[in-house]
Amino acid sequence: MHFFDRLADRISAADSVVSVGLDPDPDRLPDAVRDADLPRWQFNRRIIDATHEHAACYKPNAAFYEDADGWRALQETIAYAHGKDVPVLLDAKRGDIGNTARQYARILDGEDGPAADAITVNPFLGRDSLEPFLQRAEKGVFVLGRTSNPGGADLQDLELATGEPLYERVVHLADLWNENGNVGLVVGATNPDELESIRDLVPDIPFLVPGVGAQGGDAEAAVEHGLADGVGLVNSSRGIIFAGEDSRGDFFDAAGQSAKQLKRRLNQFR
């Protein structure tokens, strides 16, 4: 089943376009899991238990799984999310060449364990660097288009000789690379006008919109422009998984409440 079809089904089943970012910062894990074997996995499991009814997908960021136990925690997390029938988008922002690109793409195959259903990639090295991902037609490939961080402007806003900013060219390239219908775009929510202008360029490509929640993006614009035929994702990571830090009740209940609130907030605009 192709990723965007699977995602459409999940969005329908959960009545939600919320992507829950699983970024288990080791400095912020609650005591309840800190001393467990594979504390990140225990943390993610309890977050998934608390939030899965409201999750269109889970988005672990690879940065939080890069150590001796990390890959195992990531694999257990993917398997557990699948057990709740929620797809997993690995936020890896990978981009490399030749045999290294092929090697990175193996996480989509599940030869060594559970496979991610989609991945984020960086376009700076061009088409052949993304080919091993694009070729896996049933997997989703979200190309970084316009990111929401301050430095995003350093390269992405540069004006080309043709008059367009670099990020618009990247968006056109992503459209060109979408021969298998499996390409998405990562577009930040901090500038609603940009989000709208990018949507006008590619009416049919689903967006992953980060920056709602901890980064304070515009929820209405994220939904209005982020979805293509109803399919797309609006992500919150810390705003959901660490909601319990500011709660007097149960840490994980607070994550569930936060996911539910974001779902409702976004559903107002769907």
Add this chain to the structure above:
Amino acid sequence: MHFFDRLADRISAADSVVSVGLDPDPDRLPDAVRDADLPRWQFNRRIIDATHEHAACYKPNAAFYEDADGWRALQETIAYAHGKDVPVLLDAKRGDIGNTARQYARILDGEDGPAADAITVNPFLGRDSLEPFLQRAEKGVFVLGRTSNPGGADLQDLELATGEPLYERVVHLADLWNENGNVGLVVGATNPDELESIRDLVPDIPFLVPGVGAQGGDAEAAVEHGLADGVGLVNSSRGIIFAGEDSRGDFFDAAGQSAKQLKRRLNQFR
């Protein structure tokens, strides 16, 4: 000790600017290590034994260490290279934002094990995405400038409104970001003219030049333009570590011979 000072010492001690890429493709490991515990680490150890006299640095590519045992194999590899007094440059091409960028940079700290001495990074997300790396003033940060793969042209050659190609702007930005004197650039060797023009822009920044060896770049140009005050790296990965596939003798001896030959070939032009 700052990375480029350490690298200068090593270049002097080994009389070599060869970077040996440790990309232990699981499909190409020889029988001698295939059934070992941590076969990649056993492979790398024997490669390091055979090549270290000729190595200015080792460059493991993170793509080959992304599975349950991978990080441990990488850590053992870093420790073993350090035991031979050879610095390690992790070819990770990372680029992410905020707390994820900070998390990726931890591999330079050695909190959870041996630390890499330098890393490659992707500039597409701009300065704040690289700040956690740049801040670690004793560590080397090699920014992707102009890559040697076919798709490198897709973005990097785009002409800006100012008339310069995008990669030149990236080179200028890298120079701007070099407040701690710890920035290098990754510049492919497949186009010697480009290598020369980039060197003219930034006379003092050491380059990591991949693409000599398996990718068939120009060794003379790589040395002539890649070094800044004698410091820089010319990488070969498969051309060294899998040289034994075409040899009738010992697999690892062939790697040592290949590293020695590349060292001599490059030293003609130093």
